[in-house]
Amino acid sequence: MPSADPVYDYVVVGAGPAGCLLANRLSAEPGCRVLLLEAGGRDNYPWIHIPVGYLYCIGNPRTDWCFKTQAQPGLNGRALGYPRGKVLGGCSSINGMIYMRGQAGDYDRWAEQGNAGWAWKDVLPLFKASENHFGGASEAHGNEGEWRVEQQRYSWPILDAFREAAAQSGIASVADFNTGDNQGCGYFQVNQRSGIRWNSAKAFLRPILKRPNLTVLTDVLVDQVVLEDGRASKVRARWQGNWQNFSARREIILCAGSVGSPGILQRSGIGPRGLLESLGITVRHELPGVGGNLQDHLQLRLIYQVTQARTLNQVANSLWGKLGMGLRYLYDRSGPLAMAPSQLGAFVRSGPEQASANLQYHVQPLSLERFGEPLHRFPAFTASVCNLRPASRGRIDIRSANPDDAPLIDPNYLSDPEDLRVAAQAIRLTRKIVRAPALAAFSPREYLPGPDLQSEEQLHEAAGQIGTTIFHPVGTCRMGNGPLDVVDDQLRVHGVPGLRIADASIMPQIVSGNTCSPTLMIAEKAAQLIRQGTLSTTSIDENTAVPTP
Known part of the structure; x- marks a missing residue:
C-alpha cells in the first residue's frame, strides 16, 4: 500500500x-x-x-x-x-x-x-x-x-457467401492479414x-x-x-x-x-x-x-435484409435461440456467444489510383440501428466499410x-473532399459485391442507406447519414x-x-x-x-x- x-x-x-x-x-x-x-x-x-x-x-x-x-x-x-x-x-x-x-x-x-x-x-x-x-x-x-491469437470458433453461411461474392468481384481470398500486405478477404x-x-x-x-x-x-x-x-x-x-x-x-x-x-x-x-x-x-x-x-476510422454501415439465411438477428430475438446460445457456450465455448463482433474482413483499393488497400470491411451476420440498441427483428447482415487513411483531421x-469534465472531441469527419470521394467509392464497391452471384440466393435488399441514393452528392449525404466511429x-x-x-x-x-x-x-x-x-x-x-x-x-x-x- x-x-x-x-x-x-x-x-x-x-x-x-x-x-x-x-x-x-x-x-x-x-x-x-x-x-x-x-x-x-x-x-x-x-x-x-x-x-x-x-x-x-x-x-x-x-x-x-x-x-x-x-x-x-x-x-x-x-x-x-x-x-x-x-x-x-x-x-x-x-x-x-x-x-x-x-x-x-x-x-x-x-x-x-x-x-x-x-x-x-x-x-x-x-x-x-x-x-x-x-x-x-x-x-x-x-x-x-x-x-x-486464435482462429474464430463459429461461422455463418451468409459470411461464407459474402467471401465468395468478394472473390467474384475481384477480391481474392486470403488466410492471414498480418504479413505486411493485408489486401484480400478472409476471416479475422x-x-x-x-x-x-x-x-x-x-x-x-x-x-x-x-x-x-x-x-x-x-x-x-x-x-x-x-x-x-x-x-x-x-x-x-x-x-x-x-x-x-x-x-x-x-x-x-x-x-x-x-x-x-x-x-x-x-x-x-x-x-x-x-x-x-x-x-x-x-x-x-x-x-x-x-x-x-x-485521426479515426469512420465506418459506413451498409445493412442488407436477406431471405433464406440464418443471422444473429433471429437467434438473439428468440427465447429458444438465447437458451441455445448459452448452452452451446457452456458446453464448448463456441456458438454465437463466442463471436467477435466482426468475423469476416476484407481489404481492398477503392480505385486504381490507390497504391495499396485503403478500405477495410468488417462484415457481421447481424444488424441494428446503432450500438447499444436491440438487433433488428428481420434477418440481415452489415457490411461496414471504412477509409483506412482518412485525410480529415480533428482535435x-x-x-x-x-x-x-469530459473532453471536447471533434474528429472533423468527412471534412476533407478526398474522404467524401472515397466514401462514395466505398458504397459503390459494396453494392457491387452484394450483387455478385454468390449472394443471389439470399435476395439481399439494401436497408441502409437505401438503393435510391445513386449520385455522387447523394452518396456523400448517405455517408454522413450512416457513418460512425469504429473506435480507432x-x-x-x-x-x-x-x-x-x-x-x-x-x-x-x-x-x-x-x-x-x-x-x-x-x-x-x-x-x-x-x-x-x-x-x-x-x-x-x-x-x-x-x-x-x-x-x-x-x-x-x-x-x-x-x-x-
Whole structure:
C-alpha cells in the first residue's frame, strides 16, 4: 500500500494495452519499482470475458468512459458516442478482439518522416515478441509471447457467401492479414483463448501481480504531471477520495490513450498556449501540437435484409435461440456467444489510383440501428466499410482544468473532399459485391442507406447519414520533429525531461487496420528504448532523478 508521496522508478499512467505491457516489461527488472495507475476498476465484470459481451460493455459506465463527440457537420450534425475502455485492460476489454497489424507501408512512412527505428523491419520483431500465435512460430508470427491469437470458433453461411461474392468481384481470398500486405478477404484472427476474450490484463498483468516491485492501483484519476525545474517528477492523482502525488525517480510514461494522454498534458500546462490561457492554466511548456492531428476510422454501415439465411438477428430475438446460445457456450465455448463482433474482413483499393488497400470491411451476420440498441427483428447482415487513411483531421482538448469534465472531441469527419470521394467509392464497391452471384440466393435488399441514393452528392449525404466511429482514435500526441509534433522517435515529450508517451496518440498517421495490437507494439518499443537508456545511465542516489537518455 503506497505511503504518503511514495517514490517509484517508473509511474505508468493507464492500464490499457500499452500500460499493461509496459508494467510487465519494466517490472521484469527486480530492483526497479513500478507503479501502474488505472482510472477504471478491476476487469471482473463477466461480460468483459464472454466475447459477445462487448454489446454490454460499450456504453456501460462500469467499463466505458462514455464520451461523446461534438456535433459533426460531416455527419449531418450528429454527435457520436465515443467508447474508450475504463477498466483494467482498457479498450482491449471492450473492443472487437481483432488481431491486426496494418500494412508494412504504414510503418515505413513513419520512418521516412524521420522517425528512426519505426520501419516495418524494425517493428515486426516487436509484434512477434508479444505474440502467441495459434499457428506457431514462423517468419511472420511469434508463439512465445503473452498476446494470444486464435482462429474464430463459429461461422455463418451468409459470411461464407459474402467471401465468395468478394472473390467474384475481384477480391481474392486470403488466410492471414498480418504479413505486411493485408489486401484480400478472409476471416479475422482474434485475441481469444478457447472462446474467451484475451485482454491485456490477462496477458500481461495477471501473471506478474505477485512481483514485489510492482504496484497496481485502480480507481485512480490522474489530473496532471507535476514539473520541477522543468522536469516531470510526479503525477497528481485522486485515489480513495484524496489527492496524492506519486513520484518517479526515472520516468513517467503516459499510456492513457489518444483521449486521455493529451488531456493530462494540457491540465499539466503542456500544450497550446491559447487553449491553456483561455482556461486559466499556467503554461509550463508550450507544445502547440498537443491534442491535434486526431485521426479515426469512420465506418459506413451498409445493412442488407436477406431471405433464406440464418443471422444473429433471429437467434438473439428468440427465447429458444438465447437458451441455445448459452448452452452451446457452456458446453464448448463456441456458438454465437463466442463471436467477435466482426468475423469476416476484407481489404481492398477503392480505385486504381490507390497504391495499396485503403478500405477495410468488417462484415457481421447481424444488424441494428446503432450500438447499444436491440438487433433488428428481420434477418440481415452489415457490411461496414471504412477509409483506412482518412485525410480529415480533428482535435481533442480539455474543456476545463477539472479532470472530471469530459473532453471536447471533434474528429472533423468527412471534412476533407478526398474522404467524401472515397466514401462514395466505398458504397459503390459494396453494392457491387452484394450483387455478385454468390449472394443471389439470399435476395439481399439494401436497408441502409437505401438503393435510391445513386449520385455522387447523394452518396456523400448517405455517408454522413450512416457513418460512425469504429473506435480507432490516434495521433493526438504525434511523433516527429516538426513544430506540431509532441514526442520524438524515442517517445520522449519534446522539451520535458522524464516524460514519455507510449500509446496510440503518438501515431503520426493512422495504421491501415485495427489499432489495438499496434498500440501493444508501441509499448514494446517503449520498453526497449527505456531499457537501452537505463543501461547507458550511471548509478545515482535514489532521491535524484535519472537524466533522460
